[in-house]
Amino acid sequence: MRRALFAVLGFASLLIAGCTSTVAGVPLAEDSPDDDRQLVQEYFDELNAAAEDGPATQRDFLRRSQHPDYTDDLCDLGDLTLNIDPAMSTLRVDPDWVPPDAGRDAAHPRGLVYVLGVSISIRQDGALLGEQIGSQRVVVLDGKAYGFAPCPTG
Template sequence: MTDLKHHRGMTVRRLAVAVLAAAAAGCSTTVAGTPVAAGGDADTDLVLAYFTALNDAGEQGADSQADFLRRTQHPDFTDRFCDLDDLVVRMAPVASTLRPDPDWKPEKSADAPRGDTYVIAVTVTIRRGTATLGEQIGSQRVVLLGGEAYGFTPCPAE
């Protein structure tokens, strides 16, 4: 009987050590670099307000949202505005993912946009009328320039 208790005790201890070692190995993550805080509450508020206005415009319809996107297209990239036709996008940002992205350049661009560029994770829902055509998770850039938030019109896949 004593041997059985001793055997069970050893098995439980070995199992506990194995579980703790596995948990420590899986949970210990080192991220290279130094964390950089976003520009503060004011910048966060501007970025999130951009998405609120984008979604509010989308609730008014495709034409209203296209007007919003045209007005808020980054001034250095107005030649890259995409016509979404009758599509409406809804972007739900995840505020905790907002971070500076100073080295980002739009595709096929040699230069970064003027201003402070931020990247944020968003869930994008694409609608035509009342029908949802798709949903995906991605990253969206917003640039703060002169106290205004500017974006880059999403372009539908060809």
């Protein structure tokens, strides 16, 4: 139990490190494709449905939905599951973002990067271990939404 608590605290600190008081980015223009908004919503719907099925199903979803340029940057959440509730009204384009652990010379991911506010619930064996509010990036590339699997620390 102590190990799981440290993992959750480390994971929460990872999320906090990436959070700001506002969601950075450029507001979506009215002529931005509604398809992208729908793809982002579906990404979170599928992520949460996978969490309901358990850690193995969510791991598989995170592997399949990892941005294709970052497939080597997957982390194992162990027996933790994440439920992420997106605040779709905060969805913004984030044209200058690069993954924080991608290195100094990292390029902007291919596709259109969006950022939005999220509420994250961390569970283990169905028990709520923690909740966090932060921001998350989702990239729409070739008509599909991709994410970046979170990595717990600690």
